[in-house]
Amino acid sequence: xxxxxxxxxxxxxxxxxxxxxxxxxxxxxxxxxxxxxxxxxxxxxxxxxxxxxxxxxxxxxxxxxxxxxx
Amino acid sequence: xxxxxxxxxxxxxxxxxxxxxxxxxxxxxxxxxxxxxxxxxxxxxxxxxxxxxxxxxxxxxxxxxxxxxxxxxxxxxxxxxxxxxxxxxxxxxxxxxxxxxxxxxxxxxxxxxxxxxxxxxxxxxxxxxxxxxxxxxxxxxxxxxxxxxxxxxxxxxxxxxxxxxxxxxxxxxxxxxxxxxxxxxxxxxxxxxxxxxxxxxxxxxxxxxxxxxxxxxxxxxxxxxxxxxxxxxxxxxxxxxxxxxxxxxxxxxxxxxxxxxxxxxxxxxxxxxxxxxxxxxxxxxxxxxxxxxxxxxxxxxxxxxxxxxxxxxxxxxxxxxxxxxxxxxxxxxxxxxxxxxxxxxxxxxxxxxxxxxxxxxxxxxxxxxxxxxxxxxxxxxxxxxxxxxxxxxxxxxxxxxxxxxxxxxxxxxxxxxxxxxxxxxxxxxxxxxxxxxxxxxxxxxxxxxxxxxxxxxxxxxxx
Numbered sequence: 001x002x003x004x005x006x007x008x009x010x011x012x013x014x015x016x017x018x019x020x021x022x023x024x025x026x027x028x029x030x031x032x033x034x035x036x037x038x039x040x041x042x043x044x045x046x047x048x049x050x051x052x053x054x055x056x057x058x059x060x061x062x063x064x065x066x067x068x069x070x
Numbered sequence: 071x072x073x074x075x076x077x078x079x080x081x082x083x084x085x086x087x088x089x090x091x092x093x094x095x096x097x098x099x100x101x102x103x104x105x106x107x108x109x110x111x112x113x114x115x116x117x118x119x120x121x122x123x124x125x126x127x128x129x130x131x132x133x134x135x136x137x138x139x140x141x142x143x144x145x146x147x148x149x150x151x152x153x154x155x156x157x158x159x160x161x162x163x164x165x166x167x168x169x170x171x172x173x174x175x176x177x178x179x180x181x182x183x184x185x186x187x188x189x190x191x192x193x194x195x196x197x198x199x200x201x202x203x204x205x206x207x208x209x210x211x212x213x214x215x216x217x218x219x220x221x222x223x224x225x226x227x228x229x230x231x232x233x234x235x236x237x238x239x240x241x242x243x244x245x246x247x248x249x250x251x252x253x254x255x256x257x258x259x260x261x262x263x264x265x266x267x268x269x270x271x272x273x274x275x276x277x278x279x280x281x282x283x284x285x286x287x288x289x290x291x292x293x294x295x296x297x298x299x300x301x302x303x304x305x306x307x308x309x310x311x312x313x314x315x316x317x318x319x320x321x322x323x324x325x326x327x328x329x330x331x332x333x334x335x336x337x338x339x340x341x342x343x344x345x346x347x348x349x350x351x352x353x354x355x356x357x358x359x360x361x362x363x364x365x366x367x368x369x370x371x372x373x374x375x376x377x378x379x380x381x382x383x384x385x386x387x388x389x390x391x392x393x394x395x396x397x398x399x400x401x402x403x404x405x406x407x408x409x410x411x412x413x414x415x416x417x418x419x420x421x422x423x424x425x426x427x428x429x430x431x432x433x434x435x436x437x438x439x440x441x442x443x444x445x446x447x448x449x450x451x452x453x454x455x456x457x458x459x460x461x462x463x464x465x466x467x468x469x470x471x472x473x474x475x476x477x478x479x480x481x482x483x484x485x486x487x488x489x490x491x492x493x494x495x496x497x498x499x500x501x502x503x504x505x506x507x508x509x510x511x512x513x514x515x516x517x518x519x520x521x522x523x524x525x526x527x528x529x530x531x532x533x
Contacts, residue, residue, distance in 0.1 A: 027276075027279060027280050027284075028219070028283075031283070033214045033301045
């Protein structure tokens, strides 16, 4: 029993102390930031795809120009 | 060497007062952080930009030995410690903007603030300044804004409630040291107010999720387990800048408070004001108090006169928000060494927080050389039934010398105060006022004010 108590004491002394002890981040606050992160990631991937689409058309128009020049 | 009890929450450092200096002892767990601060010069840059209070690393080996620490920081001492529940709307707004600006500045340099407690901001006269150097930490790409919820509770929600609903936050805040929660704020706002995009995103949504997930374990939330969806730097900065824009535009509710126009609309004439002005000027010139307390400062007229005549710092106290706002704007516009603060003298700020030592009460923070209490005493003695004896003892405990205006029963204001209530004050006479004051102090002079029966007593405590 004593050993168990000692274990619990040591556990909380070392394990729980590295949490943000003087801050309660609030569940809601964490969630909206996760959503914001997801939204940002979504728009970033759209931007990447948009860039790819733009490059694709650029290549086509460049090919056409090259063909005309030939 | 005395440890400041309010600094206990930070395991990496503790703050001490030592020979009238403010020293921050860095504990072993804070050594790595302080090395980073030194190599990156982030403290120096923050001080230079006036975000952080003057802070320097102490190289005094003897002092290091005395404190048993490898690193010591020294901070400039603040003339008078104040708390967010004592700030008026404009002060809380300026403090919020200061916090956001500082965090934006830090993030751009790959640092950030680890929390968002309003108690880390102090006012030096009319300017907010950040005091806790150890709240600065390294910013890691993808990390959340951990202080968001705290920022909303301690800055944003009180401002929203005052601005949108005319709810005065001071006493609520004083009762709850963490500020005002998102959930409570949402209960008060109406649908249209909640639909403001900044309020919706920062207050309404978090309150909704908090309510919804109250009984769930954070680890069970799928959304939070996806590592790819971390907040990037741009989004973090967007949150800060969006809040900055919202707060910079927020204004106090238009409600006219009773005392706001007191300086233009009161029961005594311009002639009497001139007499009082002369008495205050004379008193200040004679005593040159370094720190002066102006009880019932109203819009700060006498505080300004005191500064112009030789007082270094004036802290003014009042309970009227309108008057306090005017005072603060006066201090800012004229750049006076004048800090107006909210105080309900009938229930002053007391020792609160953990172990009742985290935040000090009004009397515990008083370090004034002199005080003035003009047209103030009757608001406690008559309106609040405070016995004269107790009231005078309280006045004298604030400062060793001062001016107290006695307003007798024959005065118009007191007559109005007693009009609809029973006169239960048989001992409220100038004679008993004088006798009680004489027991504790030497009465230096009794100033008469022409055409009134009011008198200003100049006292000096018997040492």
